[in-house]
Amino acid sequence: MSYGDPSRYIQQIYVTEECRDNDYAREIIERSRLPFTVIGNHERPDIPGRYPDNLTHGKHHLLLSRYRGQFFKPCPATREYTCCDYQVLNIGMGCPMDCVYCILQAYLNNPWISFFVNVEDLFKELDQAFAVNPETFFRIGTGEFTDSLALDSLTGFSPHLVNYMRDKKHAVLELKSKSVVIKNLEGLEHGGRTLVAWSLNSPPIMEREEIRTASLEQRLAAAAQCAEWGYRLAFHFDPIIWHDGWQEGYRSTIRRLFEVIPADRIAWISLGALRYLPSLKAIAGKRFPQSTFFYEEFIDGLDGKSRYFRTQRVEMYKLLADELARFTAPDTCVYFCMESETVWQEVFGYTAHDKGGLRNMLDQSVR
Numbered sequence: 370m371s372y373g374d375p376s377r378y379i380q381q382i383y384v385t386e387e388c389r390d391n392d393y394a395r396e397i398i399e400r401s402r403l404p405f406t407v408i409g410n411h412e413r414p415d416i417p418g419r420y421p422d423n424l425t426h427g428k429h430h431l432l433l434s435r436y437r438g439q440f441f442k443p444c445p446a447t448r449e450y451t452c453c454d455y456q457v458l459n460i461g462m463g464c465p466m467d468c469v470y471c472i473l474q475a476y477l478n479n480p481w482i483s484f485f486v487n488v489e490d491l492f493k494e495l496d497q498a499f500a501v502n503p504e505t506f507f508r509i510g511t512g513e514f515t516d517s518l519a520l521d522s523l524t525g526f527s528p529h530l531v532n533y534m535r536d537k538k539h540a541v542l543e544l545k546s547k548s549v550v551i552k553n554l555e556g557l558e559h560g561g562r563t564l565v566a567w568s569l570n571s572p573p574i575m576e577r578e579e580i581r582t583a584s585l586e587q588r589l590a591a592a593a594q595c596a597e598w599g600y601r602l603a604f605h606f607d608p609i610i611w612h613d614g615w616q617e618g619y620r621s622t623i624r625r626l627f628e629v630i631p632a633d634r635i636a637w638i639s640l641g642a643l644r645y646l647p648s649l650k651a652i653a654g655k656r657f658p659q660s661t662f663f664y665e666e667f668i669d670g671l672d673g674k675s676r677y678f679r680t681q682r683v684e685m686y687k688l689l690a691d692e693l694a695r696f697t698a699p700d701t702c703v704y705f706c707m708e709s710e711t712v713w714q715e716v717f718g719y720t721a722h723d724k725g726g727l728r729n730m731l732d733q734s735v736r
């Protein structure tokens with residue numbers, strides 16, 4: 370059963386004193402028709418209980434505030450694995466959906482969701498980054514610390530981003546989601562500079578471990594609709610999780626994907642096996658005692674995260690890569706998120722380095 374628009378989970382809005390007269394904050398509050406409370410600039414929304422036990426309750430609460438940090442920066446990847454040189458645009462933190470494996474449970478120590486309303490500063494930062502590096506091609510994503518579209522019916526932010534990106538010849542924006550809140554993307558002049566992306570998984574994982582997300586069929590229908598509106602698409606099989614029947618599960622998702630989506634609309638597809646900070650296991654284990662996938666055997670990766678043994682990862686990757694190879698268009702880039710050159714070689718028979726580097730492979734697929 371799908372939950373529908375995840376922003377329905379929000380029950381209370383907070384706005385900081387300094388943002389109470391911000392036009393954008395007022396627009397969001399009006400649109401939401403939810404009760405709102407003004408709090409001090411350094412005050413915290415009043416959420417009962419202690420972190421992380423109050424995480425579930427915290428997801429009912431949205432804080433509209435000013436972000437004082439850097440909106441736009443490189444993805445915090447690790448040197449030990451092949452990374453894709455992604456740039457993160459930080460529009461907010463937290464998410465109304467609740468995936469058992471979500472790394473944000475361990476990364477963020479606030480139970481509430483934040484959305485940053487000083488968007489003029491965000492666009493100023495982008496302007497500066499593009500001006501200072503006119504030759505650099507930027508692949509930008511907003512889905513690092515939140516879901517790109519889950520709150521879009523409240524915030525209405527995607528049209529601002531899509532319109533801004535429209536004429537940026539040296540950049541593409543990827544809006545990545547597990548929701549199907551795409552209404553605001555309709556009818557926009559996107560100039561091909563925005564891709565819409567969905568995370569996919571084996572059906573039992575989506576049903577059991579991704580709470581309040583859209584079903585596979587809904588995600589694919591939304592993707593097909595975006596393709597009709599002229600957007601290019603991307604898909605992420607991440608995290609790939611070892612479970613009973615995983616082979617048939619992942620095969621069936623891939624087959625269904627290509628039954629619904631025209632292969633030539635897909636710019637890239639990533640593969641990433643489950644990896645997690647050790648602290649996540651304790652937090653998620655307590656919040657979701659019925660989930661068992663954290664209790665497989667794992668090793669400590671070079672980045673300090675727990676991951677499956679290499680043989681196990683390669684076995685899973687090979688099955689997915691073989692199935693994908695049957696359907697993908699020649700220009701679609703299939704790649705690993707944070708894997709070693711050894712794994713690339715074992716699964717694909719080449720490394721990213723052989724193809725001019727992962728950054729180059731991905732840039733070519735959207736240029």
Ligand code: SF4
Nearest residue numbers: 464466467468471515
């Ligand atoms: S959709 Fe993404 S951000 Fe939201 S809970 Fe799931 S993994 Fe976390």
